[in-house]
Amino acid sequence: MTNPEVAILMLCLFIVLVLLGFPIAFTLLAMGVAFGYYAYYLGPPDTFSGFFDNNIFYLLNQNTYSVMENDTLVAIPLFLFMGYVVERANIVDRLFHSLYMAARNLPGALAIAALLTCAVFSTASGIVGAVVTLMGLLAYPAMSGAGYNRSFAAGVICAGGTLGILIPPSIMLIVYAAIAELSPLRLYAAAIFPGLMLAGLYIVYVMTRALATPSIAPKPRQEDIPPVGQIYMNLLVSFVPLFVLIVLVLGSILGGLATPAEAAAMGALGGLVLAMLYRSLTWQKVKESVFLTAKATAMVCWLFVGSWTFASVFSYLGGHDVIEHWFAAMDLEPWQFLIMVQLIIFVLGWPLEWSEILIIFVPIFLPMLDTFGVNPYFFAMLVALNLQTSFLTPPMAMSAYYLKGVLKKQIELMEIFKGLMPYLAIVLFSMVMLYQFPGIALWLPDYLFGTYVP
Template sequence: MTDPQIAIMMLGLFIVIVLLGFPIAFTLIAMGLAFGYYAYFDAERMTTIFDNRIFDLFVQNTFSVMSNDVLVAVPLFLFMGYIVERANIVDRLFFSIQMAARHVPGSMAIAALATCAVFATATGIIGAVVTLMGLLALPAMLKVGYDKRLATGVICAGGTLGILIPPSIMLIVYAAIAQVSPVRLYAAALFPGIMLASMYMVYVIIRATLNPSLAPKPKEEDVPGFAQVVWQLMTSFVPLFVLIMGVLGSILAGIATPAEAAGVGSMGGLILAAIYKALSWQRLKEAVYLTARTSAMVCWLFVGSWTFASVFSYLGGHSLIEHWILGLDVGSVGFLIIAQVIIFLLGWPLEWSEIIIIFVPIFLPMLGHFNVDPLFFGVLVALNLQTSFLTPPMAMAAYYLKGVADKSVELMDIFKGIMPYLGIVITAMVLLYMFPGIALWLPKYLFG
């Protein structure tokens, strides 16, 4: 076998092993070391079995990841998210938005989407958002007679918005891999994120207007007075919104780097939790532990993927795929469609972290040839990765929700509920293809 053929076999073997359930990071490291040992094997200079350049490469990659300034923001944003998650603010937020939007068709579903968008923006942790909203909003919607498919679809779709809307952990990871400014990437992703959330809400309003039985309006006796609704909004929505806008605004205004803004956001989350009397030693320990565990996973994913990708490229895998795509002579639009279709298909068996760290770097060297802005490509990928949580049979958002939903809610109900939102994501991608300014106008306006 030639080296490029071995590289393709290496990639296929990795996907098979992941589907068998082995840990992603350590699978990458093991395969990178094993195939790298073959790739860098030199019998003439070898004195011991450890005298192989793959071990030097592994050490260098580990040091590069641990000293990467961009990745400093990851544990800080994670800590802010875990603290906010434990601040007991989401139930108040959902109730206040629901009461404020009570005259809108499908008010509870709209409130769930708005709460998911705000909470996902504050945390960026998809599983936490879907699970918490499944415990909070889903029983409330089902109790008043909401259709199961509509209710579950809203929570699954809204919970994934944290991938796209800044400050997103995924965007920081992409910025580190693509070597682009995370600040510009945040600016590029802001309007597409708002657009997608708005499209979800418009769809719900149209469905509820055409068929009111899917989303019954709240009873008048259940609606509190105007003053109480305003107070609920002031004490739930406003503090969290100010925290998010303070973090995001300071980044986009150039006042602070993402890492500095994340540090201030973490402190703001602690203050917010203290104000809501939800800051205890136990919850603080849990937040620190979860932050350390998730950050370690991200860092080892980087180490493993960079080692894997280096060996894959050294064996000729990247050049083989690049020559194949260039040989199709499809132009920039065709390249974008091919890349996004591949990423869409990879979203079935893999999560966003593996796709971003392992497969997206295959396409990055070709962006210059097809004259594609890496910021635009990154936003397209972030938009596309919504589908990795919404596409059956491996729709992780559905499994998160099923784990906390009532027994009367079947997994097939959830799958059917998320299909319209999958179509909305694809529609949003088409709009972004047709009007790139949706993503590129704000970074150009702010930074030139």
């Protein structure tokens, strides 16, 4: 076998091992070292005398050091800590019920409140599993008790929970910035309007569906609605502090007052202050938040070490060249290239999660952007929208499994899948809108930081 053929074998074997359930980070690491030993072997042929005389070990060491000293990635544990603290401070419970009462006169009020709560909480958290799980325990029983259709309610929670990987301050965008060597500030600015557009389309769908079929989302009973003064007082107490924290964190980044890491540190401190003000700050909750942050951060770091090692070996063997020549041989127009890449990412979303797609497969296409004259920030937003589908596409729609895990026998998995389908269509529609109107993503970063020049 030639080296490019070995590279393609390496990629195919990785996909097979992932589908068999092997841990992603350590699969990447093991395959990078195994195939790298073949690629970088320096000893005499057909002998074991140079078993440790191999540059793959130097490459692994350098990649590990590069990840640990990466300034961009410092923001990840701080944003994670902020999310875990907010999750344990009982803020989300108050926020959901306050938003429900404020939206009481709108069709599908409970579903709208669930979507808004998901958007706000996932923005503070950025952890899809945590948002879907918590909202499954909080919002689904409320909607089920109010007579909402089960599939409709499940779809709202699953779709709303994925917004956190798109709406800033998003951990996914920090990871993308590190992989593509782009400015996280520009990525955050580029993601604001696409994120708001997607959340807005979700709300429009919910209201339209509730108006067309009132039986799936009954209106609240008048006797369950508290006085108006109490509604707005609850909204002021539950919504405004968290919203202000998010605006301060994001505003300090976009205003150039702080780096993402500095803003994340401010957000982590703000989360602790909010928990203290809500009288929910205990040593046990802080300890749990620190433990979960360390666990998630360690996995992200190993993902980077493994993926960079894997990608380096794959490229050294000629894998990137094979794929690039394959695209070049098809003589594609830029729009054809974009559609083909997004289709590939969409299909990969069936068996894989966003982190695996982003770290392994997106770097394959990044070197081709200059060839086809594609703005890298525009491409990043198309990918970010597309990655929403990795949580919503059966049979491996992880948001559905998160929800099923907490609801257990209250709902069947196929009912959840049925509820996801409209939101999957909305994501695809939003990608079409972004392609037709690139200014949705590019206007704000160009306005804040000047026109992008490659």
